[in-house]
Amino acid sequence: MAVVSGSVASLLGPKAAPSLRRKSSNAPFSALPGFRVVPRPPVCVGNPRGRVRGSPRCEATVDLVEARTASRASSASALEQFKISADRYMKERSSIAVIGLSVHTAPVEMREKLAVPEAQWPRAIEELCSLNHVEEAAVLSTCNRMEIYVVVLSWHRGIREVTEWMAKTSGIPVSELRQHLFMLRDSDATGHLFEVSAGLDSLVLGEGQILAQVKQVVRVGQGSRGLGKNIDRMFKDAITAGKRVRSETNISSGAVSVSSAAVELALMKLPKSYLPSARMLVIGAGKMGKLVIKHLVAKGFQRIMVVNRSVEKVDAIREEMKDVEIIFRPFTDMLPSAAEADVVFTSTASETPLFLKEHVEGLPPVSDAIGAVRLFIDISVPRNVASCVSDLEYARVYNVDDLKSVVEANKEDRLRKAMEARAIITQELKRFEAWRDSLETVPTIKKLRSYADRIKASELEKCLQKIGDDALTKKMRRAIEELSSGIVNKLLHGPLQHLRCDGSDSRTLDETLENMHALNRMFSLDTEKAIMEQKIKAKVEKTRS
Numbered sequence: 306m307a308v309v310s311g312s313v314a315s316l317l318g319p320k321a322a323p324s325l326r327r328k329s330s331n332a333p334f335s336a337l338p339g340f341r342v343v344p345r346p347p348v349c350v351g352n353p354r355g356r357v358r359g360s361p362r363c364e365a366t367v368d369l370v371e372a373r374t375a376s377r378a379s380s381a382s383a384l385e386q387f388k389i390s391a392d393r394y395m396k397e398r399s400s401i402a403v404i405g406l407s408v409h410t411a412p413v414e415m416r417e418k419l420a421v422p423e424a425q426w427p428r429a430i431e432e433l434c435s436l437n438h439v440e441e442a443a444v445l446s447t448c449n450r451m452e453i454y455v456v457v458l459s460w461h462r463g464i465r466e467v468t469e470w471m472a473k474t475s476g477i478p479v480s481e482l483r484q485h486l487f488m489l490r491d492s493d494a495t496g497h498l499f500e501v502s503a504g505l506d507s508l509v510l511g512e513g514q515i516l517a518q519v520k521q522v523v524r525v526g527q528g529s530r531g532l533g534k535n536i537d538r539m540f541k542d543a544i545t546a547g548k549r550v551r552s553e554t555n556i557s558s559g560a561v562s563v564s565s566a567a568v569e570l571a572l573m574k575l576p577k578s579y580l581p582s583a584r585m586l587v588i589g590a591g592k593m594g595k596l597v598i599k600h601l602v603a604k605g606f607q608r609i610m611v612v613n614r615s616v617e618k619v620d621a622i623r624e625e626m627k628d629v630e631i632i633f634r635p636f637t638d639m640l641p642s643a644a645e646a647d648v649v650f651t652s653t654a655s656e657t658p659l660f661l662k663e664h665v666e667g668l669p670p671v672s673d674a675i676g677a678v679r680l681f682i683d684i685s686v687p688r689n690v691a692s693c694v695s696d697l698e699y700a701r702v703y704n705v706d707d708l709k710s711v712v713e714a715n716k717e718d719r720l721r722k723a724m725e726a727r728a729i730i731t732q733e734l735k736r737f738e739a740w741r742d743s744l745e746t747v748p749t750i751k752k753l754r755s756y757a758d759r760i761k762a763s764e765l766e767k768c769l770q771k772i773g774d775d776a777l778t779k780k781m782r783r784a785i786e787e788l789s790s791g792i793v794n795k796l797l798h799g800p801l802q803h804l805r806c807d808g809s810d811s812r813t814l815d816e817t818l819e820n821m822h823a824l825n826r827m828f829s830l831d832t833e834k835a836i837m838e839q840k841i842k843a844k845v846e847k848t849r850s
């Protein structure tokens with residue numbers, strides 16, 4: 306896997322302040338030993354007892370009771386096996402990871418194969434969560450990126466499973482994917498999402514669509530089990546960071562977007578003298594199509610042809626831009642419309658190309674004044690214009706990746722704005738990390754409380770029995786109960802105080818975690834193991850159902 310923290314960090318610039326999380330959680334991906342993906346069954350490698358899927362007992366003669374017993378025994382042995390390996394899991398704990406590729410690491414040819422349309426996000430999340438080491442998942446699939454955010458029980462295994470899933474769904478071999486994938490862990494993963502949401506990682510710095518797309522991930526994910534407490538909170542905090550960056554810095558001034566860059570690119574490619582008479586066609590009247598139209602209008606174009614499957618969206622655009630001549634053409638007229646255009650912008654969500662080589666070959670030539678070359682500016686992912694169209698002498702095709710040349714122009718200004726935004730991201734990241742850190746001690750707090758409550762209840766019971774019901778008035782009984790609660794609460798107050806670390810006091814996370822481990826040891830709470838076993842058990846049961 307070529308791109309790890311290092312290369313992404315170089316793309317993103319200096320990362321946010323060091324996180325509160327323990328150092329081991331940010332081990333670089335290069336620490337993944339021999340990431341050679343060999344198909345093998347989960348967990349049971351080299352250990353026949355560890356078979357997880359499929360009981361060997363499958364003879365038709367096994368009666369129902371026996372079958373149930375066998376299944377329970379097999380479940381138990383699978384669970385035992387998982388428990389044996391729990392110690393290994395315990396050395397690392399659940400991590401947040403992002404695995405993906407973006408416009409900075411992979412060409413559009415690859416991104417389009419991995420793209421997951423919004424309608425399929427729930428299915429993708431379901432599949433990801435059913436992987437053995439994945440607890441929570443979200444998919445951020447846009448024209449610039451395909452990123453999978455997961456909470457993994459084991460970093461190495463989780464990453465491997467997600468990468469294999471990506472290879473399976475895209476048809477791209479893991480060996481090829483590895484050249485382009487990046488992966489980040491814990492605070493680096495969170496920081497990355499915050500930067501993405503703020504538009505810092507976008508092709509066009511500060512563009513607004515990405516924030517809407519991050520919001521959409523939360524909207525679509527609501528109610529799905531993939532958006533568990535960590536991912537849900539991380540995405541919501543990313544939205545807060547994205548909003549703050551836009552409102553507190555001038556990063557989005559100039560209203561830049563992929564669509565405006567697309568229009569800029571077209572204008573750069575057309576001879577200035579020809580601009581006023583250039584014939585513009587926009588295919589697709591969704592969010593992007595509408596923005597292309599808006600930018601064309603802002604550049605002075607007063608007559609624009611629009612092809613869309615349905616007329617409603619075009620009518621709505623017409624309603625908004627009454628002074629402009631917007632000519633609607635149905636989809637069946639796409640080729641005749643292209644025949645009348647010098648520049649064709651494509652921005653539909655079609656999953657297959659709309660323009661093939663043979664279609665473009667059949668179009669009449671455009672004016673010599675623009676070099677007899679028809680421009681196709683395709684901002685769709687997957688692309689709407691087949692790549693072989695660019696083989697034609699009289700057609701020039703540009704896709705989203707070609708917009709880089711437009712946005713490079715104001716690089717210095719972009720970097721300065723990005724610096725301002727990073728300060729906000731650092732603040733938001735600290736808040737999220739403090740929240741996440743505070744979660745770690747919650748199980749110990751709960752266990753310690755219930756341990757103390759159990760002792761209190763049993764000692765109370767003994768005491769009340771000794772005194773005898775007859776000798777006790779209601780008032781006396783309440784006084785004894787209050788006495789026992791008072792003692793427990795007072796004794797617990799100190800230890801519980803030392804388990805709370807939400808970033809608002811001077812105690813460090815390390816100190817709090819030391820306290821947590823000490824209390825776990827002293828009271829034999831063993832919360833980490835219990836939680837891990839609980840999670841593993843749930844996975845085993847799910848696998849078997």
Ligand SMILES: NC(=O)c1ccc[n+]([C@@H]2O[C@H](COP(=O)([O-])OP(=O)(O)OC[C@H]3O[C@@H](n4cnc5c(N)ncnc54)[C@H](OP(=O)(O)O)[C@@H]3O)[C@@H](O)[C@H]2O)c1
Nearest residue numbers: 448514563589590591592593614615652653654655685686
């Ligand atoms: N949103 C972004 O920030 C962004 C940025 C850069 C690039 N893009 C890319 O731009 C494209 C459009 O995105 P969008 O955000 O504008 O989507 P959108 O608002 O959902 O609009 C989708 C458009 O595509 C049309 N369409 C959908 N399926 C089609 C099909 N099978 N054949 C022909 N037309 C079809 C729709 O026509 P109807 O109105 O008839 O349904 C609509 O005009 C996508 O490929 C996306 O990856 C999006």
